[in-house]
Amino acid sequence: MMYRTQVISTGMQCYAGMVIAILLTLAVTVQTVIAGQNMEKPLSIKLPKPHTGDGTSVEQVLRIRRSVRTFATEPLKLSEVAQLLWSAQGITDRDGLRTAPSAGALYPLEIYLVAGSVNDLPGGVWHYLPDNHRLEHLGNIDVRPPLAHAALDQAWIREAAAVVVFTAVYERTTRKYGKRGMRYVHIEAGHAAENLFLQAVSLGLNTVVVGAFQDDAIRNTLGLPEDHVPLILMPVGR
Numbered sequence: 691m692m693y694r695t696q697v698i699s700t701g702m703q704c705y706a707g708m709v710i711a712i713l714l715t716l717a718v719t720v721q722t723v724i725a726g727q728n729m730e731k732p733l734s735i736k737l738p739k740p741h742t743g744d745g746t747s748v749e750q751v752l753r754i755r756r757s758v759r760t761f762a763t764e765p766l767k768l769s770e771v772a773q774l775l776w777s778a779q780g781i782t783d784r785d786g787l788r789t790a791p792s793a794g795a796l797y798p799l800e801i802y803l804v805a806g807s808v809n810d811l812p813g814g815v816w817h818y819l820p821d822n823h824r825l826e827h828l829g830n831i832d833v834r835p836p837l838a839h840a841a842l843d844q845a846w847i848r849e850a851a852a853v854v855v856f857t858a859v860y861e862r863t864t865r866k867y868g869k870r871g872m873r874y875v876h877i878e879a880g881h882a883a884e885n886l887f888l889q890a891v892s893l894g895l896n897t898v899v900v901g902a903f904q905d906d907a908i909r910n911t912l913g914l915p916e917d918h919v920p921l922i923l924m925p926v927g928r
């Protein structure tokens with residue numbers, strides 16, 4: 691009899707324990723969902739559609755392209771910034787292929803924009819998302835001065851209306867191509883940067899390719915993830 695009472699009471703304890711465990715799990719789940727809803731999402735903006743009609747001919751742009759390191763103080767238009775980013779890594783195909791070629795279509799490049807003086811775009815650091823032609827806001831501090839400092843104090847980085855930063859995640863390409871993938875990533879960065887250069891010239895804007903900088907200082911200034919390696923800076927202005 692005692693044994694039966696003990697079994698019944700142990701069974702009830704077990705049952706009560708299970709109910710408490712379920713209730714606790716539910717409470718934690720509800721809390722997590724509420725916290726998730728309250729978490730501030732990064733500001734993200736849809737960029738104006740790129741213009742793909744007639745512009746300056748490639749031949750003409752190639753003939754007049756020059757590195758320019760002085761900029762007027764007039765701001766850039768958001769449509770111009772959108773066009774520049776699209777020219778570097780925009781999606782031009784249903785399968786997700788882009789304006790610049792990529793070994794194995796693995797797309798190791800990630801592009802950031804440091805906006806200083808762009809109409810209709812809050813200043814600070816932005817990340818370009820080619821998939822839906824958007825910019826995601828990562829920070830609102832004007833980091834052009836520390837960026838220039840990280841690039842051996844090249845003044846044109848501080849004075850540009852915006853700076854485009856090309857970074858690469860090598861692993862996306864070396865995973866498939868091994869050590870040779872490093873070479874492919876550099877070739878791709880060159881393609882994307884030249885696209886942007888020619889697009890800038892076609893829009894009547896000025897730019898220069900900057901390769902002299904301290905990687906870690908650029909990474910810290912922009913708050914880049916560990917595996918995003920900065921490869922090229924392109925200050926852009928009028």
Ligand SMILES: Cc1cc2nc3c(=O)[nH]c(=O)nc-3n(C[C@H](O)[C@H](O)[C@H](O)COP(=O)(O)O)c2cc1C
Nearest residue numbers: 755756757758759841844846898899900901902903
């Ligand atoms: C890989 C690479 C790195 C460069 N780094 C810098 C740089 O750090 N600072 C700069 O002012 N120009 C830099 N330049 C621009 C060159 O100085 C410039 O392209 C060269 O003088 C030829 O002039 P052009 O571009 O007008 O034809 C770089 C160019 C390349 C291709």
